[in-house]
Amino acid sequence: MSRNSISSPDGVGDKSADVELRRHRTVQELAEEGGGEVPEGYICRKGDRAASAVPLVDVPVIDLKLSASPDSVSDGELQKLQSALSSWGFFQVINHGIDCNLLDKLRENTRQFFRLPAEEKHIYARGPNEIEGYGNDMVLYENQTLDWTDRLYLLVHPEDSRKLHYWPQNPKSFRIVLEEYTTRLRVIVEILFKSMAKSLGLAEDCFLNKYGDTPMMHTRFNFYPLCPKPDVVQGVKPHADGTAITILLPDEKVEGLQFLKDDQWIRTQINPHALLVNVGDQMEMMSNGIFKSPVHRVITNSYKERISVATFCSPGSGEEVGPVEELINDTRPRLYKTVKDYYSIYFKYYQLGKRPIEAVRL
Ligand SMILES: O=C(O)CCC(=O)C(=O)O
Numbered sequence: 016m017s018r019n020s021i022s023s024p025d026g027v028g029d030k031s032a033d034v035e036l037r038r039h040r041t042v043q044e045l046a047e048e049g050g051g052e053v054p055e056g057y058i059c060r061k062g063d064r065a066a067s068a069v070p071l072v073d074v075p076v077i078d079l080k081l082s083a084s085p086d087s088v089s090d091g092e093l094q095k096l097q098s099a100l101s102s103w104g105f106f107q108v109i110n111h112g113i114d115c116n117l118l119d120k121l122r123e124n125t126r127q128f129f130r131l132p133a134e135e136k137h138i139y140a141r142g143p144n145e146i147e148g149y150g151n152d153m154v155l156y157e158n159q160t161l162d163w164t165d166r167l168y169l170l171v172h173p174e175d176s177r178k179l180h181y182w183p184q185n186p187k188s189f190r191i192v193l194e195e196y197t198t199r200l201r202v203i204v205e206i207l208f209k210s211m212a213k214s215l216g217l218a219e220d221c222f223l224n225k226y227g228d229t230p231m232m233h234t235r236f237n238f239y240p241l242c243p244k245p246d247v248v249q250g251v252k253p254h255a256d257g258t259a260i261t262i263l264l265p266d267e268k269v270e271g272l273q274f275l276k277d278d279q280w281i282r283t284q285i286n287p288h289a290l291l292v293n294v295g296d297q298m299e300m301m302s303n304g305i306f307k308s309p310v311h312r313v314i315t316n317s318y319k320e321r322i323s324v325a326t327f328c329s330p331g332s333g334e335e336v337g338p339v340e341e342l343i344n345d346t347r348p349r350l351y352k353t354v355k356d357y358y359s360i361y362f363k364y365y366q367l368g369k370r371p372i373e374a375v376r377l
């Protein structure tokens with residue numbers, strides 16, 4: 016899941032003072048003051064606790080070859096892509112055309128932002144009932160186990176909807192680097208959507224058309240402070256993203272992200288200049304269940320802080336999203352409803368502790 020676009024944030028704003036306080040004290044502040052203790056709200060339920068031995072697995076790697084010759088995803092890569100998306104739901108992308116220096120700068124700016132004094136970060140604090148801005152996990156329902164992470168969450172596309180007062184002015188290059196990164200990602204997203212369609216033998220614009228003329232992109236800068244109780248506290252609890260696709264720039268050194276594959280948690284190897292792409296629920300729906308939106312989580316550790324930058328790519332809020340007609344047939348009947356504004360369904364189900372995609376499954 017990604018609390019990345021709450022179009023009707025039911026349940027936010029009517030909580031007790033205690034919840035208000037927790038919402039405003041960041042995890043970074045808790046980690047600094049904590050003295051080895053963790054507030055109860057962050058301790059996860061028994062069944063959700065991280066297993067100690069999670070195997071490291073080679074994640075599929077897709078070579079976009081954009082560094083060499085644009086617009087040439089080979090048939091071999093398309094086949095690999097199709098298999099990665101249907102059996103894993105995620106893959107690493109290399110030769111994506113984004114300069115390593117830009118990725119390094121994006122990570123460096125993320126670290127510098129979270130290192131700013133609390134007063135300065137709070138200039139960008141998420142307001143009540145807002146989803147954009149700086150803050151910790153949003154409290155969306157009673158008894159929610161909180162994630163051990165702080166975030167800066169920004170809408171980056173459409174450009175005219177950006178709320179620039181949430182975009183940090185310090186570090187100095189933050190805005191320009193984020194703008195550049197967003198522009199580059201838009202190219203990659205378009206190529207990926209076309210390749211995904213072609214890999215299923217569909218017209219290349221088939222998913223792009225559903226993605227719409229004004230798709231939404233939100234970027235979330237995640238910061239995971241040291242955690243004194245990593246065995247019972249999670250960085251992000253298990254969820255699947257509500258997006259069409261999510262593009263992640265993970266920490267170049269510190270592991271933490273795990274995916275559920277064939278009912279087993281696996282760790283993903285780090286490739287510092289690759290991007291990690293995962294399918295979200297809306298792409299699973301559009302592909303009529305052929306592509307899988309994987310459940311994933313982030314674990315904490317007590318020795319090294321971690322950052323990541325996740326960009327959530329979703330169809331514009333007015334778009335109707337459901338299986339493309341060409342993928343519905345006698346042998347593969349329609350598996351999902353067609354819906355507008357999947358995020359409002361997503362958060363309702365999330366609050367009930369259910370997997371949101373179940374709400375639209377037929
Ligand atoms: O930090 C990460 O590696 C992934 C975070 C994530 O899954 C999310 O924000 O939806």
Ligand SMILES: [Fe+2]
Binds near residue numbers: 016254256
């Ligand atoms: Fe996620």
